[in-house]
Amino acid sequence: MNKKILVVDDEPSISMLIEFNLKLAGYEVQCVYDGEAVFDVLPRFRPDLIVLDLMLPKLDGIQVCRRLRSQDNMVPIIMLTALQDLSDKIQGLDNGADDYMTKPFSPQELLSRIQAILRRLGALPSASPGEVVRIGAIEIRPDQREVSLHGETIELTPKEFELLSFLCKHRGKVLSRQQLLHGVWDYHFLGDTRIVDVHISHLRDKIEKNAREPEYIRTIRNVGYKLLEPSTMQSSLA
CATH class of the missing domain: 1.10.10.10 (Winged helix-like DNA-binding domain superfamily/Winged helix DNA-binding domain)
Known part of the structure; x- marks a missing residue:
């Protein structure tokens, strides 16, 4: 079964670019365009990873990230930001994002980071069953x-x-x-x-x-x- 990626970005051109490249790589992709829509689509889509823009209408990326983690939803998150300020990037990590990328970014680099996260998750655990x-x-x-x-x-x-x-x-x-x-x-x-x-x-x-x-x-x-x-x-x- 193909891995599922949820793309959350209010700029249709960016969402379409990400969606095109991820589908080309064999992923199943769902795009939404505001923070509240994340929680509408989660029950039926169940993504393996979320690509989440920082600046979103209704709920921004930080609020989405914080709410997911407060619900004990530990789905991996890559935060996208157009802001160069380090404090904005760190704020995303502080609220549960696993990684961040600054716009403009290379679609191939985003794909590489997604593959790296999912590859490592798929490789775990490496221990014997029941090992502590x-x-x-x-x-x-x-x-x-x-x-x-x-x-x-x-x-x-x-x-x-x-x-x-x-x-x-x-x-x-x-x-x-x-x-x-x-x-x-x-x-x-x-x-x-x-x-x-x-x-x-x-x-x-x-x-x-x-x-x-x-x-x-x-x-x-x-x-x-x-x-x-x-x-x-x-x-x-x-």
Whole structure:
């Protein structure tokens, strides 16, 4: 069955361009032109990914993203923005978007990013059925894509789950931001590493007692990040 992509953009020329290229690549595509229409089409279309413009009538992209996540809908979202201001891009990530692209953009690059996200989702889980990965008080169940902390389930977006899983796979190793972009976002080019920093911040907010003094995800200045078990981190800092 072909993967389904929901395109949300109020500029018909852009929607048609995206739709043409995605259908050419074999995707099933539905286009809507305002934020409220997203929630009308979701029950019957059930997209595998949403391409979401930031500036929309009725509900803007941030409001749509926030509402989806508040409903525990973790469908991957690529945010499109015509705004160059970094704060607008970061705001999209802060409200649950997995990635962003600035207009004007190459349809081929958008297609590549969609393929990368869906490819990684399709590749997970890679663990044995029923396997539980434990690090400190965190338990990861890859086959169910579930994470718990002290026995309580915590809600992660698909990208946060992939990021945590990748860090666990390479626990104790220093990973550069570019390595994380390659390993988690499947970028095979120099990407905007601020995407990594924002997702690390979100992940810390969910798994750390104190995000300013993290137990698990340690920042390696001017390099990247390293995941350690709490006891290992304490001994390494002693």
